[in-house]
Amino acid sequence: MRQHTIQLLPLTVAGIEAVNANSDISFGRHTHDQFGIGLMDSGGQKSLYTGVAYLLFMAWQTLRDKTLLSADCPGLALSHRALIQQAVVANLLNPKLSLFFLAFLPQFIAARDVHPTQSMLILSAIFAAMTFAVFSLYGIFASAVSHSVLGNHRVMTGIRWGVALAFTAVGIRLAMTVQ
Known part of the structure; x- marks a missing residue:
């Protein structure tokens, strides 16, 4: 079980990075702007x-x-x-x-x-x-x-x-x- 988890970890990380790169809504600007953190970028x-x-x-x-x-x-x-x-x-x-x-x-x-x-x-x-x-x-x-x-x-x-x-x-x- 542990070997499968270790083997799947890089694929999971790559998938999250792909979603993040192609979607502003996942973890990117939308979420940060909602909480005002994006103001540091624009201000x-x-x-x-x-x-x-x-x-x-x-x-x-x-x-x-x-x-x-x-x-x-x-x-x-x-x-x-x-x-x-x-x-x-x-x-x-x-x-x-x-x-x-x-x-x-x-x-x-x-x-x-x-x-x-x-x-x-x-x-x-x-x-x-x-x-x-x-x-x-x-x-x-x-x-x-x-x-x-x-x-x-x-x-x-x-x-x-x-x-x-x-x-x-x-x-x-x-x-x-x-x-």
């Missing part, structure tokens, strides 16, 4: 410098904002069950996860495996369990430190300056790009 320097100005404006606004962030969002309070359901649905609908399983896990299944689908499901379940354990630890750690970090004025000032510097650096980098 030229004007849109580039508008983006730079916006990034610098965001940096300035970040520095001016003196309010502390809060981890409490009363309008968005979700039960633990609803939060877990939302996370599961988001991950199931994320195509990157499925593509990762299809690209990464087959290399650990023997070519002569009698039940490759079953082996793939077992490996996927092991990976999911390990991911759940690690992300649970991340969540517990983040919950434990969030209030102390968000409530510390010095830490929040450092974060604010870091974000403002990142906006400024990206803006300067964008301004220096040659088209």
Whole structure:
């Protein structure tokens, strides 16, 4: 099964490239223009410098904002069950996860495996369990430190300056790009 997949991959890529080359609707200009990305092509320097100005404006606004962030969002309070359901649905609908399983896990299944689908499901379940354990630890750690970090004025000032510097650096980098 794996050999057939590897043999068909170049043909699939060639087919997608052929469709893309002959159709603006598949992956080309139509899709990009719908989302405004095509403006960078047609707007030229004007849109580039508008983006730079916006990034610098965001940096300035970040520095001016003196309010502390809060981890409490009363309008968005979700039960633990609803939060877990939302996370599961988001991950199931994320195509990157499925593509990762299809690209990464087959290399650990023997070519002569009698039940490759079953082996793939077992490996996927092991990976999911390990991911759940690690992300649970991340969540517990983040919950434990969030209030102390968000409530510390010095830490929040450092974060604010870091974000403002990142906006400024990206803006300067964008301004220096040659088209």
